[in-house]
Amino acid sequence: MVRGKSSLGEETLPVQQVITILAPHVQFATAPPCEASYEERALTSEELTLFLFLVSFGILSNGLLLAMQCGRSKLSTASFTYLRVVALLQFAFFFLPLPLHFLTRHSQRGVSWTSTNFLPVLLQLWHFTVISLILCFAVRLQLLINFVRRTRRWTSSGWIAWRKLFCILPLGTILNVSLTFEHRVSYNYCQLDGGNVMFGVSKRAELDGVQNLALSAIRMIPTFIYWLTILVTISFLMSEKFVLPKLGSPFSNRHKALFSNLKPLVLGLIVSQSAVHLPSTYFFVIAQEIDPDFQLQLYTVAYALPAPLLLVMSDRLRAHLWLLIWRMVERKKEAVRKATASDGNNVLPNPGQQLGYSKLEMENSEIEERSLSK
Secondary structure (H helix, E strand, C coil), X not given: CCCCECCCCCECCCHHHHHHHHHHHHHHHCCCEHHHCCCCCCCCHHHHHHHHHHHHHHHHHHHHHHHCXXXXXXXXXXXXXXXXXXXXXXXXXXXXXXXXXXXXXXXXXXXXXXXXXXXXXXXXXXXXXXXXXXXXXXXHHHHHHHHHHCCCCCCCECHHHHHHHHHHHHHHHHHHHHHHHCEEEEEEEEEECCEEXXXXXXXXXXXXXXXXXXXXXXXXXXXXXXXXXXXXXXXXXXXXXXXXXXXXXXXXXXXXXXXXXXHHHHHHHHHHHHHHHHHHHHHHHCCCCCCHHXXXXXXXXXXXXXXXXXXXXXXXHHHHHHHHHHHHHHHHHXXXXXXXXXXXXXXXXXXXXXXXXXHHHHCCCHHHHHHHCC
C-alpha cells in the first residue's frame, strides 16, 4: 500500500483507511427519511384522555380497597390479606407497567428492547401473579370448609398470603422469561430535520411450530388459571350452601358468618377478571390472536373494577366503609370541638369507643383460629 504526500510534504493516510473512516458517514448521507422508515405513533387526545381516566379510576379504586383494610387489626387474617395483596398489586400496576407501556409507545422512534422484550414479560408476570393469588384465595376458602367439617383448627396468619406471593413471583418469572426471545430488535438510520437518527425495528425470531405453540400456551396461562379458579369457587359455593348448613356443630355455626362475608369478595374478584379472560378465551377458541393493546386495555379495566364490584356485592363491606367514613367525620368534629373549647380540662367522648367495630370485623371468626393455632 502506497502512502501519498501532501503539497506541504506531510505524509497522508492510506486510501483504504480513509474509506473505512468515511464509510459510516456515507451510509448516513444515503439514509432514507424517517417518515418512510417507520410509522410514527401520534398521540391523540382520545388516547390521552382514556389513559388518564383509566389510571385515575384504577388508583382511586384500589386505593379505596386498601384504605378499608389497612390498620384494621381484626382484618389482618390470611383470607383478608389475600384481598389486600391483590389490591396492592393492582394499585402498583397503574404506577409502573401501564405508564411504562404508554411512554414507550409514544415517546420513542420505532421500537426498543424495553417495549419489545422486557415489557411483555413484565406485563405477563403481573397478570400471572394477580390471577394466581385469586386462585390461592379460592383454594383457601375451600380448605377452610374442609377444616370446619372435620372440626380442625387452622393457621390464619396474614404471612401466609405474602408467602404465596413470594413463591408465585419466581415461578411466574421462569414460565414467562421465554417471551423475551420471541422478537429481536435491530437498529437502522434515517434522516430527520437534516440529521441522522437511529430507530429500532422489531423482527420476529425464526421459530418452528412447536415453539410458537409453546409461546401461545404461555400467554394463555393466566386464562387457564382463571377457569381453574372458577371451578374451585364453584366447589366452595356448593360446600358453603349444602354442606356447611348440615353440620350443625357449634364450631361450624361460629364460622358461618365468616364464609358468608368472604363469598362476595372472591366472586367480585372473579367477575372483574372476566372482563379480560372471557374475550381471551373467545379468541383462543376461534384460533385467532387477540390484539395486545386491546388486551392490555381489558386488563386495565379488570384491575380497576374490584372495589366498585365488591361494594355492590357485599353489604358488610359497604357498612364497613360507611363506618370508616363516619369515624373520620367524627374525628374532624372532635378536633374542631377541642380547638374551640374554652376549658382545656373538658374530656370529650371518644367516637372510636362509641362506634366500635363493623360487622365485617366482628364476624371475622378466623381471628380466633389465629390465636388458637400453634
